[in-house]
Amino acid sequence: MNSIWTIARKELSDSFRNRWLIAIALVFATLALGIAWFGAAASGQVGYASTPATIASLASLGIFLIPLIALLLAYDAIVGEEEGGTLLLLMTYPLSRGQLLFGKFLGHGLTLALATLAGFGVAGIAIAMLVDDIAVGALAIAMLRFIASTTLLGWGFIALAYVVSVRVGEKPVAAGLALAIWFFFVLVFDLLLLGVLVASQGEFNPDLLPWLLLLNPTDIYRLLNIVAFSDGAQLSGVLSLGSDLPVGPAGLWLALVLWFVIPLTGAWALFRKRRI
């Protein structure tokens, strides 16, 4: 446990040192405040619209941003150590491969969690203080749910980046594959699902289809943050499948947790087989 924390601590202090943490937090806070005030501009007014609308807009943006940040943060975790020449040395220390990987995860995970908490937390507090007659309780719950799910989504993509990082031998390859992961989950997956939906003209097993949403962590994240506020009426595209999903919010949370636990376990298994 001590070794895990030593590794995590170095990652975390690296994130402070190279200003990653503060930069991510600033981006989050700026985005959140921007969306809170100008999110309703399309309907012809400036000012805070409503908590559900703000969270929904933030989540839509988060889907693009969070996976990208997480992948960038973590893609070189192992392959970077190897190219830097320190992996071999680390492995001669009383440190198992699992401890190294979980330590990295703890460090990167904490970096992302802190940045999310600080960025969106500050934005949430600013909204609560600046907007008149806002339901602070509802805002706090929505914000906390948003921060927690954003963190979990980020962890999922950190774990996916590790799967790449423990497998490849060169950093540029890892970066390319990380981008491919982003492209697949954020852009391609929903299109594929929509394609299946349309092409099958409803022939496709209607009980199975909603479950396919759980194969994409970004869809789970979107469901958690958007469906929570609506009765399904304002859902569009593949998300409308979500209202057919027979799992409640607890199931969605569990799915999001599994989305970092399973890739992380996979990365660990692959790392143990890696030749050093």
Place this chain on the structure above:
Amino acid sequence: MSCFHLENVSYRYDKALVLNGVDLRLEPGEILGLFGHNGAGKTTSIKLILGLMRPTGGRVSVLDGEAGDPGVSQHIGYLPENVMFYPQLTGREILAHFARLKGASLRQVPELLGQVGLDDAMDARVKTYSKGMRQRLGLAQALLGKPRLLMLDEPTVGLDPVATADLYRLLRKLRDKGTGIVLCSHVLPGVEPYIDRAAILTDGSLKAVGDLGALRRQAHMPVTLSLEPENSVEALEAAVNSAQATEGLMVHHDNGRLHVDVQPSGKMALVKALMASGEVRDLGIYQPTLEDVYVHFIGSGGLAHRGGAQ
């Protein structure tokens, strides 16, 4: 307790046999030189002892335990060839990080940095370090936690002569306190005075192991006598021939001196005969060096057939 013990160890990488039936052990308080051409299996042997890989055949025991076991790794210091560190951290931060990982006292950090001569640079980022400074930091790292087994791969690369001498003095001190040390180097004349035993690897097998005297005997390498004539070279050569030493005597002239290669067993008889002849003004005796012995065992094929990757 031995520092490590390889028993009939083999290792296959894909299909290629990288190590083939190697038997080697190191006792505490001993410096072992591990030599071989590129791809001979030095790095593989070291990785097996460090527990980075498992042998395909045979047994590896390290400090009476299993190679790679955390309780064992804690007592091993390792300096890899071309050691690299996190460029954005300072020397002190890096050493503290590794000390925590090894469970060594943080008090050791400034102590060791002083010992390797990095007092003034410990708070500078490693990316500003020269090769020699990185090497010193690597050494400090290897010495964390008072290791009982120290493995150094080309430790003197980038070090100036004074620092090199300092390093060897330090290694002697550690050896006298009971640390077992493995030295890998291609600078054979540099390590020759400091090693207790040498092990020579070629193509994955152990060609020879022992102290320098034993290796010389095993190699049957001649001793060279360098003779300065009292009267004339011809008279001296006649005296050498009439001494009737053992067969395989090689004689050649060089700058008015006579060089005679003689088997060690016949050396004293020849020297006595020459002394009696009165034809010798001065006499030098040259034992084969570690480098000579090494070349003998490796063969002098040189670059032509020794291109294998490590």
